[in-house]
Amino acid sequence: MAGGEDIRLDPWGAIEIKDYNRLFRVFGIRPFIEVARLLRHAGMEPSLHMRRGIIFGHRDFDKVLLAKARGEPVAVLTGFMPSGRFHFGHKLTVDQLIYYQRNGFKIFVALADAEAHIVRRMPREESFRIAVEEYVANMIALGLDPKKTEFYFQTNRDTPYYRLVQLFAGKVTAAEMEAIYGDLSPAKAMAALTQAADILHVQLEEYGGYKHVVVPVGADQDPHLRLARDLADRMHGIIKLERPASTYHKLQPGLDGKKMSSSRPDSTIFLTDPPETAKKKLFKALTGGRATAEEQKRLGGIPETCSVYHMDLYHLIPDDKELDKIYTACRTGELLCGQCKAIAWEKLEKFLEEHQRKLEKAKNIAWSIIETPRF
Amino acid sequence: MAGGEDIRLDPWGAIEIKDYNRLFRVFGIRPFIEVARLLRHAGMEPSLHMRRGIIFGHRDFDKVLLAKARGEPVAVLTGFMPSGRFHFGHKLTVDQLIYYQRNGFKIFVALADAEAHIVRRMPREESFRIAVEEYVANMIALGLDPKKTEFYFQTNRDTPYYRLVQLFAGKVTAAEMEAIYGDLSPAKAMAALTQAADILHVQLEEYGGYKHVVVPVGADQDPHLRLARDLADRMHGIIKLERPASTYHKLQPGLDGKKMSSSRPDSTIFLTDPPETAKKKLFKALTGGRATAEEQKRLGGIPETCSVYHMDLYHLIPDDKELDKIYTACRTGELLCGQCKAIAWEKLEKFLEEHQRKLEKAKNIAWSIIETPRF
Numbered sequence: 175m176a177g178g179e180d181i182r183l184d185p186w187g188a189i190e191i192k193d194y195n196r197l198f199r200v201f202g203i204r205p206f207i208e209v210a211r212l213l214r215h216a217g218m219e220p221s222l223h224m225r226r227g228i229i230f231g232h233r234d235f236d237k238v239l240l241a242k243a244r245g246e247p248v249a250v251l252t253g254f255m256p257s258g259r260f261h262f263g264h265k266l267t268v269d270q271l272i273y274y275q276r277n278g279f280k281i282f283v284a285l286a287d288a289e290a291h292i293v294r295r296m297p298r299e300e301s302f303r304i305a306v307e308e309y310v311a312n313m314i315a316l317g318l319d320p321k322k323t324e325f326y327f328q329t330n331r332d333t334p335y336y337r338l339v340q341l342f343a344g345k346v347t348a349a350e351m352e353a354i355y356g357d358l359s360p361a362k363a364m365a366a367l368t369q370a371a372d373i374l375h376v377q378l379e380e381y382g383g384y385k386h387v388v389v390p391v392g393a394d395q396d397p398h399l400r401l402a403r404d405l406a407d408r409m410h411g412i413i414k415l416e417r418p419a420s421t422y423h424k425l426q427p428g429l430d431g432k433k434m435s436s437s438r439p440d441s442t443i444f445l446t447d448p449p450e451t452a453k454k455k456l457f458k459a460l461t462g463g464r465a466t467a468e469e470q471k472r473l474g475g476i477p478e479t480c481s482v483y484h485m486d487l488y489h490l491i492p493d494d495k496e497l498d499k500i501y502t503a504c505r506t507g508e509l510l511c512g513q514c515k516a517i518a519w520e521k522l523e524k525f526l527e528e529h530q531r532k533l534e535k536a537k538n539i540a541w542s543i544i545e546t547p548r549f
Numbered sequence: 550m551a552g553g554e555d556i557r558l559d560p561w562g563a564i565e566i567k568d569y570n571r572l573f574r575v576f577g578i579r580p581f582i583e584v585a586r587l588l589r590h591a592g593m594e595p596s597l598h599m600r601r602g603i604i605f606g607h608r609d610f611d612k613v614l615l616a617k618a619r620g621e622p623v624a625v626l627t628g629f630m631p632s633g634r635f636h637f638g639h640k641l642t643v644d645q646l647i648y649y650q651r652n653g654f655k656i657f658v659a660l661a662d663a664e665a666h667i668v669r670r671m672p673r674e675e676s677f678r679i680a681v682e683e684y685v686a687n688m689i690a691l692g693l694d695p696k697k698t699e700f701y702f703q704t705n706r707d708t709p710y711y712r713l714v715q716l717f718a719g720k721v722t723a724a725e726m727e728a729i730y731g732d733l734s735p736a737k738a739m740a741a742l743t744q745a746a747d748i749l750h751v752q753l754e755e756y757g758g759y760k761h762v763v764v765p766v767g768a769d770q771d772p773h774l775r776l777a778r779d780l781a782d783r784m785h786g787i788i789k790l791e792r793p794a795s796t797y798h799k800l801q802p803g804l805d806g807k808k809m810s811s812s813r814p815d816s817t818i819f820l821t822d823p824p825e826t827a828k829k830k831l832f833k834a835l836t837g838g839r840a841t842a843e844e845q846k847r848l849g850g851i852p853e854t855c856s857v858y859h860m861d862l863y864h865l866i867p868d869d870k871e872l873d874k875i876y877t878a879c880r881t882g883e884l885l886c887g888q889c890k891a892i893a894w895e896k897l898e899k900f901l902e903e904h905q906r907k908l909e910k911a912k913n914i915a916w917s918i919i920e921t922p923r924f
Contacts, residue, residue, distance in 0.1 A: 329712040332707060333711075340666075340703065341666060351735060360721050360742070363735045364714075548709065
């Protein structure tokens with residue numbers, strides 16, 4: 175790591191990343207803006223998250239776009255640890271999957287039951303239920319097409335996948351894993367190598383043959399990507415694996431101003447929250463408002479530190495012009511927090527009502543398409 | 550570990566164990582003699598290695614014998630790391646497999662290609678060839694019935710087996726693995742957890758349902774057994790696994806007085822050695838003879854430190870009375886080393902000639918029954 179920089183990204187921790195620019199300097203992530211103009215060459219319009227700078231960085235995504243433009247197969251892989259309820263932070267990733275799916279990418283979703291069990295000590299039956307009823311069902315209800323998505327439980331995956339986990343173990347040292355992940359238990363080492371197999375195995379013949387893979391993650395997940403890239407290099411001569419591409423999004427700030435987390439229910443809105451619960455959370459959420467209405471009218475609010483504005487930005491107001499109006503009205507002191515929350519609530523209520531209506535059917539589909547591991 | 554005792558058994562090292570009694574005190578291995586009288590209750594005659602005290606210790610082998618007497622299914626599991634040529638040290642284990650097979654035990658043989666690759670850095674194609682042509686072929690030529698033996702490559706095993714490897718990772722701490730194995734790389738952690746899965750997975754429904762399992766090992770392999778036993782306990786409530794039983798044999802001393810090892814070809818005789826090579830090795834082997842013939846006639850030789858006597862004891866002279874005569878003639882100074890080597894060579898030459906005659910056919914059988922991993 176560069177002198178004076180002591181950034182360590184902990185994929186299992188709960189850090190907040192304040193200075194995204196440091197990621198470019200220290201870890202070699204490239205600004206997303208550099209590849210944005212290749213999107214149309216690949217037949218794609220920028221997504222909401224790309225347009226709005228939420229997706230701010232990438233590695234090798236240009237290669238994926240150029241490959242897609244040449245007509246080569248492309249895919250997205252993501253993973254979820256099924257250990258809590260599905261919330262708007264997860265939706266941010268799923269929206270990206272849906273975008274890529276509609277643009278012709280094959281979608282793979284790892285349900286990280288092994289990781290949930292060995293790192294988080296989740297009872298297995300509970301993690302199966304959460305994976306299917308919370309994660310998969312909500313993804314389907316959001317619009318991910320289950321027929322074009324390969325969902326799998328880690329502990330249900332077959333031999334070629336686990337062969338990678340085994341072979342990878344010989345290609346890292348304890349010192350390297352500690353440098354990337356900090357304190358390293360056998361559980362974390364196994365979870366990290368398994369996650370590398372998640373990312374890389376979809377290139378194998380057994381899983382449909384080579385395809386260019388992009389992994390959309392929050393910046394805190396970059397250690398997993400760096401490990402997967404190194405392992406792809408180190409398998410040279412043993413098995414042909416290419417480095418995965420990745421994109422990096424800014425994590426949506428929680429309603430309490432900290433990181434969104436299932437373990438602090440007031441930090442986020444779950445997509446299964448009853449309307450009254452969601453409304454309460456939204457109305458007590460941290461805003462960028464001033465101490466008094468008078469002051470706010472005079473100085474304007476600060477959308478950048480407002481969790482409600484970020485709900486609009488990430489989820490509730492897809493129309494850029496409409497969002498610009500909210501932003502400007504806040505900054506100029508025209509729009510006070512109460513009114514602004516009422517606008518957001520109107521949209522959120524409608525969203526939740528429609529989403530939850532779709533969810534029961536989506537649960538049935540989820541159970542019908544996914545085989546849970548035997549023990 | 551008990552105060553003052555600093556024994557650490559390193560399954561990847563090359564230590565020699567001088568004081569077997571310490572294993573009873575420090576590690577809780579029980580003397581084999583305590584269970585020997587249950588053999589006949591289970592319908593078995595003691596094997597050559599049992600009769601001769603080569604198998605000196607056990608854990609829970611009494612439970613296996615009692616279960617067998619009740620007519621319950623019993624099995625043996627062993628593993629070989631396919632990274633060198635098959636020698637008389639390996640034959641010691643295979644003779645035990647054959648004995649158990651003839652007594653109605655199901656036999657499982659793990660071909661530890663994952664371990665060979667990640668711990669020993671063996672090229673994979675090379676380890677496949679060695680596994681089949683050296684290990685499996687020699688086992689078949691020695692008399693192991695391939696129709697009643699399940700040989701498998703670790704990286705060809707399927708999901709329920711690898712599910713165990715995953716789940717086990719959450720049940721050990723780094724400190725525990727370091728205490729058992731010393732310096733712990735991700736490669737060794739993976740190899741150790743995989744070996745635990747080798748030992749335990751044969752109890753699962755997917756591999757024929759529950760059976761009482763005994764693992765015959767050299768005492769240096771006990772750390773793997775202790776880990777497997779602890780993991781079986783710790784999986785309580787997640788999956789039903791019982792502690793494996795084990796037996797412990799004294800390692801046959803090498804022809805140079807050190808540990809037998811494929812990496813020092815003069816320390817052992819390979820079962821594929823040309824007769825002239827084997828003869829040379831035997832005739833220059835370390836004996837328990839005295840400095841001069843005169844001295845030896847006067848004081849007698851020392852069979853306990855003689856590698857040729859151990860070839861007789863472990864392999865060449867199955868008849869106890871015949872062996873007693875050699876032993877006594879040596880101790881009384883009647884038999885000098887040259888004559889003794891000539892007797893051993895006569896038996897070894899005959900053995901090698903017959904074995905190597907069977908080997909070509911055994912190789913064909915080996916290739917026909919074993920599927921090698923794809924990459």
